[in-house]
Amino acid sequence: MDSGLAISSPKPYSVITTGSYASKASQHTKKTQIKYNLKRVQQLSLGHRYKCIEGGFAYQECNRKYVVQAVPESSFDSEPHTSNPQIILHSVKDFLATLCTLSYPYAMIGLALCALSSSLLAVEKLSDISLSFFVGVLQAAVPQLFFAIYSNALNQVSDLEIDKINKPHLPLASGQLSLKTVVIIAASFLTLSFWLSWIVGSWPLIWNLVLITSIWTAYSVNVPFLRWKKNPILAAMCMVSSWAFVLPITFFLHMQTFVLKRPIVFPRSLILAIVIMNFFFVGMALAKDIPDVEGDKIYGIDTFAIRIGQKQVFWICIFLFEMAFGVSLVAGATSSSLLVKIITVICLLPHIGCMQL
Structure with missing residues (x-):
């Protein structure tokens, strides 16, 4: 709780023009008292503040009143604490925006639509479109979205120097994310995609991830006999084989055999x-x-x-x-x-x- 403390100087005194020794001694004593009181105020803790009100009239040398108000030290420290949640929220937003740029949202939208449209091919009657159908679509789509983050991150790691010329706005090429961070992101999301598919227990989805992981790793990674993107025919085969064959067939089989419990057709x-x-x-x-x-x-x-x-x-x-x-x-x-x-x-x-x- 704030507290107040008032310190007043002695009463005003008159200036004697006769120059008597007693008057000068009295004047010197009073000045000393004022200085002493002021010094005591200055020695108060840094957590306090004071203000000085000066006033005077004829034949008065000084009339000062010091008002000292105590302010809790915690009030000075409270401002950083109140801004911490905002800083954290801002950092999270920045990271999510960077992750969104890293993962190419349009590719993720395409994957989600591919999972939905391929699953619809297994629908034979209106009653097939039920809650289990939409759960099955999510089971197919979510691991693929995680895989897309892995695939795009791996490609940007492999193409770092090229992207500095072709796509300098990308998070890794622009320096928004470090190489180590992008590698950790890629490994984490690949692990998540396999873990989710394994938890679901659908073999079409597991084989889906095995095949497309092999294809897109061979497409991007710069090791002998791989880096297929350097050859235009192999690069086209990677895209066509994954998007036109692996994804629609495995999504369809997941819905047909795992969700709707029907034979393979x-x-x-x-x-x-x-x-x-x-x-x-x-x-x-x-x-x-x-x-x-x-x-x-x-x-x-x-x-x-x-x-x-x-x-x-x-x-x-x-x-x-x-x-x-x-x-x-x-x-x-x-x-x-x-x-x-x-x-x-x-x-x-x-x-x-x-x-x-």
Whole structure:
């Protein structure tokens, strides 16, 4: 509790002009008392503050009153403590934003949609879409999202010098994250993805992770006989094999055999999806190298964009994307279900129109 202390100097005294010895002695004594009182105030602890009020009138030399108010020392220390939660919250937000940049959110969105669409291929009747269906989709999607963080982090570690030229905004290339931190993040999320799949107990999901981990590690890591991204054909095969074959097939089998408890079958809808995704991801494999020509040339990464030119590769990609959407449109429009026809036309025609533009 704050406390107050008042210290007053002796009463005002008159200045004697006659110069008597007694008056001078009295004046000297009073000045000494004032100085002594002031010195005592100055010796108070640093946790106190004081103010001086000065006043005077004719024939008065000084009239001072010192008011000392005690302030608890904890009040000075309380400000850093109150700001600590804000600092922690700000740090967490910054880390999550950096992690988001590290993991390429658009790739994670694609993985989640792939898990959902492939799982829908196993649905035979409306009652199949139940709580267990959505739980099964999450079981397939979440480990894949963790794996995506591993894959992107590993690729950025392997491409550190190239990314300083092609993608200097990335967390590792820009110095936002250290190499050691990114390696720890990659190892942690790979472990989490395998652990979750093992806890779920679905063999299609376990084989999914084994296969795509092998593919994308061979794609990125810079060791003899690997680093497949240096060869344009091997790089395209990595993307097509994982996105067009491994992911849709294993997601479908997880829903078909593990969630819905049905025997293994390969319906025409799954085969059609694989064909469409082959067109699409061959185009994606070519398109991803178009903006990276400068750094790839310096570090010896051979791509079709370097071999035949960026413009030519761009139009090849447009053709492949149109083929993917065109096959989807034809398949949907020729379906026996009116609802499928309507949904297909509504969803795909705008995309094909954008490609033409």
